[in-house]
Amino acid sequence: MARNGRPSYDHVPMVVIKRLPRYYRYLGELVEKKVERISSQKLARMMGISASQLRQDLNHFGEFGQQGYGYRVEDLYNEIGRIIGLEYQYNMILVGAGNLGQALANYPNFAKRGFCLKAIFDINPRLIGMKINDVEIRDIDELPDFVAKNNISIGIITVPKDAAQGVAEMLVDAGVKAIWNFAPIDIRVPDHIILENEHLADRLMVLAFRLQDKLAYEPS
Amino acid sequence: MARNGRPSYDHVPMVVIKRLPRYYRYLGELVEKKVERISSQKLARMMGISASQLRQDLNHFGEFGQQGYGYRVEDLYNEIGRIIGLEYQYNMILVGAGNLGQALANYPNFAKRGFCLKAIFDINPRLIGMKINDVEIRDIDELPDFVAKNNISIGIITVPKDAAQGVAEMLVDAGVKAIWNFAPIDIRVPDHIILENEHLADRLMVLAFRLQDKLAYEPS
């Protein structure tokens, strides 16, 4: 058991884990619409996946349905939230108070799910002391001390490419457990650090690739 | 042939296409470092993948190497750029001039690759007429006309969740070919429209899931 009552779900394929937030999102919408029950068949149809995949995915985590009935929407919603780990609060800091950093600091969907931004760090003296969405911008020199004293588990990197690796190392040394990187470079971290890269420009390139055939024969 | 000289690369698996930008990124760094040649072995090691996968991936698009020698870095870089479609310019508009919209409008990496933001649209009269990074914010009523007259192929959605589907439909009707959606909802578009969803909150949830086991046994 990891933490209270949550089995460790080792060996669950990453491809399944990445689908959990989407399930959670759709179930959340059904809860809002006061839908009480749903079958794997119907939920899968809504989501554009197969009912087999949905049941197979849930099967990695336990038994949540009832034969002949389906799933109680609110129960399944809560279960998946618990599996993801949403009943805990995660303290975050953000490094790099540029445009993207400020936008993320203002993003309302994070706090709503228990992701709490505790501080923003930058090297620009003109920004230090300001507040964004009630979160103070601090000098990056204060980072190690702040992480240690505020139980920070996630560090978000929104600095320019050339500064990203240095910031990552600073975060790791300070004791952060996970890093969410927006700089357009693959940063290197030790194996025990969890890393998610968000390469926005890469996504645009995939769009460009897929656009080729569309644009070929059409008048522009 | 789609467009001038580019074969259509139908049937290339999406999982391969999504790796292209990463190859392009690593090759770009090697070009900057003036590295002339590289073997699949070495490049794969750098990227943390297998040499088999790298060669297999390239094989979908042609023969770019030379037995006993490897690949000429600059040539391969240019080839992959061409495969992705980076020799063309893509005109974009962005809808929703909030924090995230403004951050994206200021993001320098897009223009650098030929993705050109032509206009920003919003409904807030106080924003209309302002400029962000030299791009004017316009009234959303002008959108259909603007798309038609400026050869816009990509629409970026950064409006709140409840407005996203409506904006998507507006973009499709106006003639946009591809949509990059940042609203935290799965929008619906006709099959012929290319869609990329960027669900930022989903990525944080994956971090949360993976954090569980890490946080379990450690003192906090």
Add this chain to the structure above:
DNA sequence: TAGATTGTTAATCGATTAACAATC
């Protein structure tokens, strides 16, 4: 030529889909 490394086929591995007995 000998060594290196590709392009490509075959083998393995993993993920998705199909099927159905169990059971609410």
Add this chain to the structure above:
DNA sequence: TAGATTGTTAATCGATTAACAATC
């Protein structure tokens, strides 16, 4: 009870890795 739908096993499909002949 009869109908519906789950949980789960087996079959299929696709992606990754291994291997090697071709060849620079």
